[in-house]
Amino acid sequence: MKKYLLIALLCNNVAYSQTIDFDALYRSWGANPLEVDIKRAQMMWNKEIIANKSCASCHTNNLKKQGKHIKTKKIIKPLSTQVNPKRLTKVKKINKWLKRNCKFTYKRECSAQEKMDFIEFIKQS
Amino acid sequence: MIKKYLVVGSLFIGSFYSLYSQADRDGFFGFFGSGPGVEPVRNAVYLEECGSCHFAYQPGLLPSRSWIRMFSQKELTNHFEEDITFDDKALETQLLDYLTMHAAEKSSFKRSRKIMRSLPYNASPLRTSDTPYLRRKHGEIPKNLITQPDVGSIANCEACHRTATEGVYEEDQIRIPNAGFFNYDDD
Numbered sequence: 001m002k003k004y005l006l007i008a009l010l011c012n013n014v015a016y017s018q019t020i021d022f023d024a025l026y027r028s029w030g031a032n033p034l035e036v037d038i039k040r041a042q043m044m045w046n047k048e049i050i051a052n053k054s055c056a057s058c059h060t061n062n063l064k065k066q067g068k069h070i071k072t073k074k075i076i077k078p079l080s081t082q083v084n085p086k087r088l089t090k091v092k093k094i095n096k097w098l099k100r101n102c103k104f105t106y107k108r109e110c111s112a113q114e115k116m117d118f119i120e121f122i123k124q125s
Numbered sequence: 126m127i128k129k130y131l132v133v134g135s136l137f138i139g140s141f142y143s144l145y146s147q148a149d150r151d152g153f154f155g156f157f158g159s160g161p162g163v164e165p166v167r168n169a170v171y172l173e174e175c176g177s178c179h180f181a182y183q184p185g186l187l188p189s190r191s192w193i194r195m196f197s198q199k200e201l202t203n204h205f206e207e208d209i210t211f212d213d214k215a216l217e218t219q220l221l222d223y224l225t226m227h228a229a230e231k232s233s234f235k236r237s238r239k240i241m242r243s244l245p246y247n248a249s250p251l252r253t254s255d256t257p258y259l260r261r262k263h264g265e266i267p268k269n270l271i272t273q274p275d276v277g278s279i280a281n282c283e284a285c286h287r288t289a290t291e292g293v294y295e296e297d298q299i300r301i302p303n304a305g306f307f308n309y310d311d312d
Contacts, residue, residue, distance in 0.1 A: 071205070072179035073277040073284070096212070103208045 020091055022119065031112035041121035044114065053105050055118075063125040080125050088122065159233035165292035168223050175220065178207065180283045183292050185237035186253035189228035194249045196221045236294060254279045266301065275302040 023033040046056035058076060059067040064083045067076040078084045088094060098118070102110035110118070163185035166172060172181050184192065194200060196217065201210045211217040229237040236258075243258035250256055254263065263279055271279050282289040288298040 069178055071277070073275075073281055074177075074179050076177075092213075099212075100208060104206075 020088065020094075022123075025091060025094075026112070026116040026119075029112035029115055031116040033116070035113065035116075036120050037113075037117050038121050038124060041114070041117035044118070045121065049106050055101065055105060057105075058101075063122060079122050081123060088119065094119065159235070160292075161235050162292040162294055163229075163234045163236045164227055164232055165290070170216070171220060171223050174216070179280065180289060182253050182282070184224045184227035185229050185232040185234055185292070186240060187228065187256070188230050188241060188244065188249065189225035190249040191251060192221060192224040192228060195251055196224075200251065234292070252280065270301050270304055273303060 026033045044055070046054045046061055048054045052070075057070045059079050063080040064078050066078050068074070069076060077086075079087055081087045098115050099109055102108065102114075163183045166176075166181050166183055175181050195204070198210070202208050211220075229241050232238070240256050240258045243261070244250075244256055253259060266279075270276065276284040282294075285299055285301045286294050287300055288295070
């Protein structure tokens, strides 16, 4: 009985600490992991293609700091995985927010290349 | 033998905990499904999906016809200028079910009932702050106190109602930021 409990507990832990295979994710979007360009994402981050709208408007320029939704003023926890280990741990969540945030910021969805660059940029910051 | 005790024990602890945590939040009333405020949100999926951009508005702040309208594809693609359509249709259904099952007309909490009473039968506002009851309650707040950076808009319930997440909007828990001497007397 105890043994099974222990095993079940261990399995649970494994499931939680599982990390995403990012290269596979990028390929699933149609991007080539060898063509990552973090500089491009860095430049895009606070570029206002539409006035007063950029990734930085809600997430700020320092990804280790908390952000604030420009409209609702709701606090957004830091995106940096270094200070917020919960970030970039769920594929569904990443896909959902990239779609929403690109539409909000640029009025269009981001390309596979752009999405890959953003994620690698976030992982570095 | 031990297993049996374990099961009974955990059932006991479990039920005690749920009693305790509910009593803690809503007092005596909450346990019986009614109270002075609105029913608090206790749904992790809702908190995650509808509480990441803003305060997770309680379902009991609007009638189910409003929530159904909000979940039409037209409204989901333009939810106050945000596209919040769901790729996961099962999730979408789950959220709408939660909202409609706990909507204002099904609630016996005081504020939900007052909201329903104030609402014309054919009105389905998308903003909780647009119901006649809340319009009246908020009618006397000076505009500059609402648009100030610390609040932003009347939709930012938490900025002024410190216990909003508990579904409690009582007057003694209201603090408008930087309000100075503005006095919000009850009428």
